[in-house]
Amino acid sequence: MPRARDVAARAGVSTATVSHVLNGTRRVEGETRERVLAAVQALDYRPNMVARSLRAKSTRTIGLVVSKLELPYYTEIAAAVEGTAWRRGYNVVLCNSDESLEKEMLYADVLLAKQVDGLIVAPVRGDHSYLRPHLERGARIVFVNRYLDDVAVPAVVCDDEGATFRLTSRLLGDGHRRLGAVLGLSGVSTTERRLAGFRRALREFDAPTAEPWLFPGDARRDGGIAAGHALAAMDDPPTAIVAFNTLLVDGVLLGLLERAPHLLTRIEVTGFGISPVARICRTARYTLDPPTRELGEVAATRLLDAIETNQPLTPDRVLLRSEIVDFDPPPDGRPDGRSHLIALGRPRG
Amino acid sequence: MPRARDVAARAGVSTATVSHVLNGTRRVEGETRERVLAAVQALDYRPNMVARSLRAKSTRTIGLVVSKLELPYYTEIAAAVEGTAWRRGYNVVLCNSDESLEKEMLYADVLLAKQVDGLIVAPVRGDHSYLRPHLERGARIVFVNRYLDDVAVPAVVCDDEGATFRLTSRLLGDGHRRLGAVLGLSGVSTTERRLAGFRRALREFDAPTAEPWLFPGDARRDGGIAAGHALAAMDDPPTAIVAFNTLLVDGVLLGLLERAPHLLTRIEVTGFGISPVARICRTARYTLDPPTRELGEVAATRLLDAIETNQPLTPDRVLLRSEIVDFDPPPDGRPDGRSHLIALGRPRG
DNA sequence: TTGAAAGCGCTAACAC
DNA sequence: GTGTTAGCGCTTTCAA
Numbered sequence: 219m220p221r222a223r224d225v226a227a228r229a230g231v232s233t234a235t236v237s238h239v240l241n242g243t244r245r246v247e248g249e250t251r252e253r254v255l256a257a258v259q260a261l262d263y264r265p266n267m268v269a270r271s272l273r274a275k276s277t278r279t280i281g282l283v284v285s286k287l288e289l290p291y292y293t294e295i296a297a298a299v300e301g302t303a304w305r306r307g308y309n310v311v312l313c314n315s316d317e318s319l320e321k322e323m324l325y326a327d328v329l330l331a332k333q334v335d336g337l338i339v340a341p342v343r344g345d346h347s348y349l350r351p352h353l354e355r356g357a358r359i360v361f362v363n364r365y366l367d368d369v370a371v372p373a374v375v376c377d378d379e380g381a382t383f384r385l386t387s388r389l390l391g392d393g394h395r396r397l398g399a400v401l402g403l404s405g406v407s408t409t410e411r412r413l414a415g416f417r418r419a420l421r422e423f424d425a426p427t428a429e430p431w432l433f434p435g436d437a438r439r440d441g442g443i444a445a446g447h448a449l450a451a452m453d454d455p456p457t458a459i460v461a462f463n464t465l466l467v468d469g470v471l472l473g474l475l476e477r478a479p480h481l482l483t484r485i486e487v488t489g490f491g492i493s494p495v496a497r498i499c500r501t502a503r504y505t506l507d508p509p510t511r512e513l514g515e516v517a518a519t520r521l522l523d524a525i526e527t528n529q530p531l532t533p534d535r536v537l538l539r540s541e542i543v544d545f546d547p548p549p550d551g552r553p554d555g556r557s558h559l560i561a562l563g564r565p566r567g
Numbered sequence: 568m569p570r571a572r573d574v575a576a577r578a579g580v581s582t583a584t585v586s587h588v589l590n591g592t593r594r595v596e597g598e599t600r601e602r603v604l605a606a607v608q609a610l611d612y613r614p615n616m617v618a619r620s621l622r623a624k625s626t627r628t629i630g631l632v633v634s635k636l637e638l639p640y641y642t643e644i645a646a647a648v649e650g651t652a653w654r655r656g657y658n659v660v661l662c663n664s665d666e667s668l669e670k671e672m673l674y675a676d677v678l679l680a681k682q683v684d685g686l687i688v689a690p691v692r693g694d695h696s697y698l699r700p701h702l703e704r705g706a707r708i709v710f711v712n713r714y715l716d717d718v719a720v721p722a723v724v725c726d727d728e729g730a731t732f733r734l735t736s737r738l739l740g741d742g743h744r745r746l747g748a749v750l751g752l753s754g755v756s757t758t759e760r761r762l763a764g765f766r767r768a769l770r771e772f773d774a775p776t777a778e779p780w781l782f783p784g785d786a787r788r789d790g791g792i793a794a795g796h797a798l799a800a801m802d803d804p805p806t807a808i809v810a811f812n813t814l815l816v817d818g819v820l821l822g823l824l825e826r827a828p829h830l831l832t833r834i835e836v837t838g839f840g841i842s843p844v845a846r847i848c849r850t851a852r853y854t855l856d857p858p859t860r861e862l863g864e865v866a867a868t869r870l871l872d873a874i875e876t877n878q879p880l881t882p883d884r885v886l887l888r889s890e891i892v893d894f895d896p897p898p899d900g901r902p903d904g905r906s907h908l909i910a911l912g913r914p915r916g
Numbered sequence: 917t918t919g920a921a922a923g924c925g926c927t928a929a930c931a932c
Numbered sequence: 933g934t935g936t937t938a939g940c941g942c943t944t945t946c947a948a
Contacts, residue, residue, distance in 0.1 A: 219704060219941095221940095221941055221942085222941065222942065222943095223941080223942095231918075231919085232918070232919045232920075233919090233920095233941090233942080233943085234918075234919060234920080234921095234943080234944075235917090235918065235919075237942070237943055237944080238918090238943090238944090241943085243943085243944085244917085244918095244944095245917070246917075246918085247917060247918085250917080250918080262700055264676070264679070264680050265680060265941085265942075266621075266680070266682060266940090266941050266942070267677075267680045267681040267682065267942095268617060268620050268621045268626065268681065268682045268940090268941080268942090269621055269924090269940070269941035269942040269943090270941080270942055270943075271617050271681075271924095271942090272615075272617045272618055272621050272923095272924050272925070272926090272940090272941080272942075273923080273924050273941085273942050273943050273944085274924085274942085274943075275924075277617065277681075279660065279681070287642075287645070287646045287649060288643075288646055290639065290642070293636075293639070293642035293645070293646075294637075296636070296642070296645075296661065297636045297637055297642075297663065300636060300661055300662065300663050301663065304662075304663070304670075309660045309662070309677065309678070309681070310660060310661060311628065311658045311659060311660045311661070312645065312649055312659060312660070312661040313649065313653075313658070314646065314649050314650065314653070321653075327613070328616075328658065329658070330613070331613050331614060331615070331616045332616040332617065332620075332626075332628070332658070333615060333616065333617045351611050355568060468843050468847065471847050472843075472846070472847055475847060476895075493843075494817050494842075494843065494844050495843050495844050495847050495848070497821070498817065498820050498821055498824055498844050498848065499844070499847065499848055546825075568925095570924095570925055570926085571925065571926065571927095572925080572926095580934075580935085581934065581935045581936075582925090582926080582927085582935090582936095583927080583928075583934070583935060583936080583937090584933090584934060584935075586926070586927055586928080587927090587928090587934090590927085592927085592928085593928095593933085593934095594933070595933075595934085596933060596934085599933080599934080614925085614926075615924090615925050615926070616926095617924090617925080617926090618924070618925035618926040618927090618940090619925080619926055619927075620926090620940095621924090621925080621926075621939095621940050621941070621942090622925085622926050622927050622928085622939080622940050623926085623927075623940085624940075
């Protein structure tokens with residue numbers, strides 16, 4: 219691996235000149251400049267960024283720690299963060315805490331030790347005071363998707379409460395009276411805020427509600443399947459279900475299919491996120507579209523802005539609005555758009 | 568930020584001792600050791616990994632460049648690579664070339680300049696000779712999912728040809744005689760091998776084939792939708808479709824739904840990957856399950872093994888087998904398991 | 917317009 | 933058992 223010194227020797231100049239030519243950081247006479255460039259070409263010289271980082275105290279790299287990389291929700295956030303970072307000349311090292319506080323901590327520690335310029339974290343549940351020493355040393359950290367009350371870190375999150383309120387209200391306005399919810403992982407702000415919004419809508423509409431209609435879903439598809447099974451076993455199940463994420467929507471549908479396929483047409487399964495299944499199978503008329511990409515983009519933008527302006531981050535919360543999207547009415551639906559049936563099934567071989 | 572020097576001063580020792588205590592790299596007397604550890608604690612000292620990397624010529628970081636981060640297929644690979652790297656004490660910087668050769672090149676260059684210990688790349692189509700200088704300098708690179716003939720880089724890929732052959736053969740064995748395929752992005756090994764397997768099966772079964780039954784899909788859902796529309800417009804469409812990835816399966820179903828919902832029960836839409844839609848809607852009896860996670864794990868393992876044993880990588884291809892998975896027969900299906908119908912649709916509000 | 921040299925924070929060869 | 937110090941490859945101040 220050629221070093222700046224090798225280039226300098228070949229061009230008959232000092233390493234300082236090589237550096238300045240490459241970085242355009244001071245005037246270099248044309249002829250000298252040419253010689254340097256020629257030497258760079260000849261040796262196919264590429265500056266060692268680790269050395270540069272050590273000097274510059276900047277790695278142009280940020281860290282992203284998500285709590286469940288397997289979930290499409292987080293991979294979308296990751297893609298958005300990566301895209302934003304790319305546009306601004308940064309790289310991102312991707313980490314998966316897998317809902318483990320210990321892994322999150324280990325990741326945060328090693329990333330900061332590797333001198334990333336900043337960190338975006340979707341925090342797991344639990345005590346995050348381990349972040350405090352890092353913050354005191356000026357580490358730049360932004361939370362994404364979830365927020366925490368016990369530590370002064372800015373967060374970019376959905377309007378979980380309001381969005382769930384609006385969705386639930388619409389279901390109630392459309393005549394549903396018996397609503398159920400399939401909850402995400404307990405103990406995190408998203409689930410709690412969504413549940414709060416769900417409950418507020420029920421209160422405002424004076425709708426009946428009962429604990430059995432709250433299904434713990436735990437963010438994996440299996441949780442949704444269990445909820446679907448539970449629904450199938452009920453004498454008088456709810457007519458609409460608000461699932462707290464896309465995988466749960468799929469799970470509920472799958473669970474119903476397994477145990478009580480006739481209910482698929484009788485229970486409107488909707489929720490947070492556009493499930494391709496729900497979209498294609500039309501098991502709901504509308505759903506929430508969380509601003510997943512924006513979550514990543516805004517979090518990355520806030521972080522990178524703070525880094526580049528060398529300003530501290532203020533620990534405030536940015537709420538991004540989730541809109542309700544209507545699925546297109548099916549082409550052969552009845553004019554009123556209700557109770558459309560499609561026959562689906564196994565084709566004959 | 569405290570440095571080793573600060574710790575040394577506080578403990579009344581040299582930086583060498585601090586380093587050796589922290590790395591366990593030579594015997595240090597108990598009492599001295601304690602003092603060092605105490606100083607580390609007191610100052611909350613964390614070694615600067617950039618400095619260490621400069622010295623050690625190792626960053627314990629690898630790069631991953633995927634060609635389309637938005638696709639679940641690649642995010643699964645990314646998750647698997649990340650998980651494997653974590654287990655072995657490495658970090659991964661995630662990049663999205665977005666099927667652009669230029670972006671891939673820029674990413675590879677900057678990652679290597681940042682001294683990653685190795686690179687995993689899902690190569691875009693096009694001329695990859697830019698890798699040659701890097702390889703000559705000993706850069707460790709592994710391709711994942713796709714391979715290239717024009718450059719000596721090892722690859723970890725699916726048995727695309729064989730798997731598609733087996734799936735197509737099974738469709739033919741089950742009585743289908745009119746088969747169509749929705750192709751992925753052209754010019755990459757996956758699409759070409761899958762198409763080859765498809766064609767070989769048709770040849771072996773003497774099934775008729777015609778160009779109109781090959782739909783360019785281009786790897787995005789829209790391509791599948793277009794294929795669905797095309798199918799809807801045909802007088803005598805194929806009875807089975809092999810879509811080259813999950814998004815294409817979804818797209819075909821969506822396209823059929825929009826233009827010819829009755830065909831959903833008459834065309835068996837299957838292909839590469841387990842589409843949740845196909846699984847729940849039962850528009851196919853079986854599908855291929857590509858070993859996505861293994862792809863990432865094996866690629867990462869090969870790379871990390873080479874790094875840690877300091878061996879060069881041999882440019883051979885590892886083929887991972889894709890199995891056909893059968894969807895569970897629906898609970899209320901007919902005993903012969905054929906032509907089961909489920910009524911799906913919009914629930915009443 | 918250019919060069920010499922210090923120094924970023926760490927490790928390890930060499931000395932004691 | 934411990935310390936001194938060179939050096940990883942770069943940037944940048946200071947001097948010419």
